[in-house]
Amino acid sequence: MLAPSPHCVLALNRHKSQNWNWEETIHLWAADLDLAGAHLPRLYESLCPQERERARNFLQERDRRRFIAARGLLRAILGSCIGVRGAQISIEAHPTGKPFLPQHRSWRFNVSHSQNFALWAVAREREVGVDIERLRLNLNLDALTNRLFSAPEKAWLRSKTSTHAAFFRLWTLKEAYLKADGRGIFLPLQEIDVSSETGRPAHRDARSDRWRFLEQWRLQSLSVFPECVAAVAAEGQNWKLEFHRAAFHDIGPPIE
Amino acid sequence: MPLEDSPYPSPAPSPQAVQEWLVTNLAATVGVAPAQIDVRLALTQMGIESLMLFSLAGDLASWLGRDIETTLLWEYPTVEALAAHLGHNDAIRLDPQANKPQPRSKPASLVAIQPLGTHPPFFVVHEVSGTVWCYAAMARHLGEDQPFYGFQVPLSEVESESAPDLDSLIALAATYVAELRAHQPRGPYFLGGFSLGGVIAFEMARQLREQEQEIALLALIDTYFPGLARSTPSLSRKIRIHARNLRGLESAQRLHYLQARLQKRVPNVPQAQGETPEARARRLLLQSQVSARLEAAFRTYRAPPYAGRITLLRAQGQFSSADDSRRWRGVALGGVQHHFVPGSHGLVVAEPYVRHLAARLKQCLHQARTASSP
Numbered sequence: 001m002l003a004p005s006p007h008c009v010l011a012l013n014r015h016k017s018q019n020w021n022w023e024e025t026i027h028l029w030a031a032d033l034d035l036a037g038a039h040l041p042r043l044y045e046s047l048c049p050q051e052r053e054r055a056r057n058f059l060q061e062r063d064r065r066r067f068i069a070a071r072g073l074l075r076a077i078l079g080s081c082i083g084v085r086g087a088q089i090s091i092e093a094h095p096t097g098k099p100f101l102p103q104h105r106s107w108r109f110n111v112s113h114s115q116n117f118a119l120w121a122v123a124r125e126r127e128v129g130v131d132i133e134r135l136r137l138n139l140n141l142d143a144l145t146n147r148l149f150s151a152p153e154k155a156w157l158r159s160k161t162s163t164h165a166a167f168f169r170l171w172t173l174k175e176a177y178l179k180a181d182g183r184g185i186f187l188p189l190q191e192i193d194v195s196s197e198t199g200r201p202a203h204r205d206a207r208s209d210r211w212r213f214l215e216q217w218r219l220q221s222l223s224v225f226p227e228c229v230a231a232v233a234a235e236g237q238n239w240k241l242e243f244h245r246a247a248f249h250d251i252g253p254p255i256e
Numbered sequence: 257m258p259l260e261d262s263p264y265p266s267p268a269p270s271p272q273a274v275q276e277w278l279v280t281n282l283a284a285t286v287g288v289a290p291a292q293i294d295v296r297l298a299l300t301q302m303g304i305e306s307l308m309l310f311s312l313a314g315d316l317a318s319w320l321g322r323d324i325e326t327t328l329l330w331e332y333p334t335v336e337a338l339a340a341h342l343g344h345n346d347a348i349r350l351d352p353q354a355n356k357p358q359p360r361s362k363p364a365s366l367v368a369i370q371p372l373g374t375h376p377p378f379f380v381v382h383e384v385s386g387t388v389w390c391y392a393a394m395a396r397h398l399g400e401d402q403p404f405y406g407f408q409v410p411l412s413e414v415e416s417e418s419a420p421d422l423d424s425l426i427a428l429a430a431t432y433v434a435e436l437r438a439h440q441p442r443g444p445y446f447l448g449g450f451s452l453g454g455v456i457a458f459e460m461a462r463q464l465r466e467q468e469q470e471i472a473l474l475a476l477i478d479t480y481f482p483g484l485a486r487s488t489p490s491l492s493r494k495i496r497i498h499a500r501n502l503r504g505l506e507s508a509q510r511l512h513y514l515q516a517r518l519q520k521r522v523p524n525v526p527q528a529q530g531e532t533p534e535a536r537a538r539r540l541l542l543q544s545q546v547s548a549r550l551e552a553a554f555r556t557y558r559a560p561p562y563a564g565r566i567t568l569l570r571a572q573g574q575f576s577s578a579d580d581s582r583r584w585r586g587v588a589l590g591g592v593q594h595h596f597v598p599g600s601h602g603l604v605v606a607e608p609y610v611r612h613l614a615a616r617l618k619q620c621l622h623q624a625r626t627a628s629s630p
Contacts, residue, residue: 057298058302058303059293059294059302060288060302062303063301063303066303095601096600097600133307136307139307140314143311144307144310171307184330185327
C-alpha cells in the first residue's frame, strides 16, 4: 500500500492509473468544488502565474475558490495520469479558448463546472469535450432555445413533455460537442444538430441544405450528480467511460 | 423614398446607457451591488457561466431592439468594451489644449488617446475595424507619463476626395507617415499596432527608414504575418457580396437587409444625436466597407525585408502562430525581440490581461528610449 505523498496529488490512484486502459477508455472525474476547504492553499500553489493572476481577479470569493479548486484539481488529475507533478504541467489555450498541453500532445482533456459541481475528462489521442449544468429554474428557455438550437433540435424539444429537463439534456450534449471540437460558440449553432438518438452530431451542408451525420464523433449524456445534467463528446465510436471520484482526502493531509 | 414599410432599428443608446444596463443586470444576476461591478473585468471573472451569458445576450438584444450575435460577449469580454461596441463610438479628437506644435495640415487620422507626459510619444495604428478603441484599456495602464497617439479611419472622410486609400496598406501607411511627420517632424519614432495595426505600423516603419528616420521601437501585438494562408473564412468576401447586393436595392429594402445581416459584423459605428435611420444604415454600410477593404488590403500585402528590429508581443492563448513569428523573423534584418503576454487574441488588450501587455510595452519603450538617446 503506497503511503500518500503530500506533494503528489491523487497518489493513491497513481498506482492503479499505471494499469489503466487508455486506448478505448475516457476517464472522468467529478467533484464538489466547495468541499476543497483546507486543500485550497496547496491547490493554489500548484497553479502557474497566469492562473494565480486570474484567481486574484475574481469578483466574488466563492468563485475564486471554485476556480482554484477546478484548475488545481485539473493539474492534479493530469499529473496523476501523465506521471508528473501537476505544477510542472504547461497548459496553453487555442485562439477560441480550448486548453491543451503543448508538451504532452497525445493527452487530451476538458473541464466543465457549473457553480460547485465539476467534471474533468482525460483521454489519449482522442479529442474530448464535457459539459455539466446545474438545473436552473430562472432561465428564459424560449429565448435561449431560439438562440442556441437548430431547427431539428427545436423540433426534438417540442416533442418532449418535460421541456426543462430536455433543454438541459440537449444543451449539455451540444456544448460538450462544441468544446470537443474546440471552436465552441464560434461554430454556427443553427447548422448543428445533436438531437439524434444515435449519439452522432449532424451538420447542415450550406450548399445542398441537407443534414449530414459526422461519424467520427460520439456524444453521450451522463448522470453524475442529482442536481445536474452532464454530457461528454469524443472522437471515435468505440470508447467507453470510466468514472473516478476526485475525493479530497486523496490529496494528502491538509496544510495547517 | 418612403420608409413606412421597412422595419428600422431604434436609435442606439449611448455607451453610458449600455454600460448602466449591463452593470444593473450583471449585479442582479451575480448578487452584488452595482457599485461592485468593475466595468473592465472580464465577465467570466464574475462567476457567470455560459448559459447565463447567453441569457444576458438575449435580454440585451430585447432591450436594444435588435439581434445580438452570440459570440459578441466573447469578442468584447468586458462591460466597457461591450458598451463601447454597442453604443455609439465618439472618436477621440486631438486635444487642442495639448502643449504640442500644431500640425501644418488638419490631421484626419491622427488622434490623441492620452496626450500627457514627458516621454517621447508612442504611436499605434487601428486594427481591422478602423478604430483605436482596442487601445483604451492599455492607455490607462501605460499611465500619464507616456503620451499615446493613434491612427484611425474617420468614417466622415471615407467617401470624400481626401479619403485615405484603404485598399493598399502601402498607400495607407504613406498617408499616416505624412501625418506623423507633420506632427513630429523627426525621429526617433516609437510605433506599434495590435493585430492588423501591427502590419500597418510595420509598413510605416519601413517607409520612415527609407526617409532616413530612426525607428526606436516597432512593437507588433499579436499580429499575423501578411500573406500566410489561413483556414479562417474570408469576412471581407462575405461583406463584399453584401455590399454588391445592397447597391441593387432601394433604400427601404436596404435597411431591412442590413438589419438582418450586417449589424452583427459592424464594430464601433459612430452615431450622431438624432440620426435618421437612413443615415445610420449608410454609416453601417460605410463601416462594413472599411473593415472589408482593410482585410482585403491585408491579404494582398507582402512584407518586404525590414532593415531594423521588430519587437513581437504574442498572446499566450495564441492567435498568431509560431509560423507568424518565424516569418517576421525572416524579414527583420535587425532581429526580433520576442515576448509572450497572457490572454488570447481578443483578451490580450482587455482587462485583466492588458496590464501585463502594458507592463511589457513600458519595458520595451524604456529600453528603446535608453538605446536611442544620444
